[in-house]
Amino acid sequence: MRRSLASAVALAASALLLIGCTSAPSSAGPSTAHTATPSPTPSATAEIEPQVVVSLDGIAVTDESGTRRADFADLDAFLNLVGEVAGGLPEPEKVEDPPGYEFKMVNYTWDGLKVFTNTAHDAPASVAITGPSLNGVPIMTEEGVAVGSTREELIDAGAWALDDAEDPRTAEFVGVGGREAPGTKSLTHPGSVGIIFTLVWFDGDVVKQIQVPSNDYSDI
Incomplete structure (x- = not known):
């Protein structure tokens, strides 16, 4: 799936930056004696x-206590879960509005992750993954893409160029994954339903930043 999104992505990127064993069958014949065989001892849990x-919907945090999830749409739960991993919630930073816009947006910034939302906390969040880990915990997309991943790893994950005229093997920005967003209209492919996807930004052939979710139906 490819979309011509280069100009829209440049604006969005700018705004966000401001933001056990199995035994083999026995071949022995019948025996008149039956000796109980001890069950194998279960191997230690990995x-x-x-x-x-x-993911496109939010985050999943896995540790020794299990897996906990929070959606972008449930902002307070999302921030609380990120704060648990990161060791606290920083003060929000005001994001400068692009010329001609008034969004009242803020960033919550940690080393490795930036959360972008509005001051009223009544809109879904989006994130920029800016480092390979959050407070020492590896952070990645559901495709396994992380800051520091190589372009070849992105190609193997199905990355596509944002502009149909570009090649994902050389493009500065690529998309990964994606699904239709019912009720939206694509700004780059008029007449088509809009999509949401994961946006990946390269520095040469190494992933520099990952933005989730991105889309082709918002003008910023």
């Missing part, structure tokens, strides 16, 4: 590796 996974 150690759970903590991680934060960002």
Whole structure:
């Protein structure tokens, strides 16, 4: 799935920056004696590796206590969960509005993650993954893409160029995944339903930043 989104993405990116074993069958014949065979001792449970996974809907935090989720649409729950991982909630930073717009947006910024929302907390959040980990916990997309991933890894994950005229092997921005957003209209493909997707920003052939969710139906 490819969309021509280069100009819209440039504006959006600018705003967000401001923002056990199985036994083999026995071949022995019948025996007149039956000896009880002890059950194999279960192997120790594999150690759970903590991680934060960002999807188009929100985040999932996995650690030794299990997996906890929060959606972008439930902003307070989302911020609380991120704060649990990050060790606290920072003061929001006012985002300068682009010329001609008045959004009253703020960023919550940690080393590795930036959350972008409005001052009233009545709109869904979006995020920019800016580092490979959040408070030492690896952070990635549901496709396994992280800051520091290579372009080849993105190609293997199905990355597509935002502009049909570009090649994902050389483009500065690519999309990963994506799904239709019912009730929206694509600004880049008139007559088509809009889509939401994961936006990946390269520095050469290495992932510099990941923005989730991005879309092709908002003008910023």
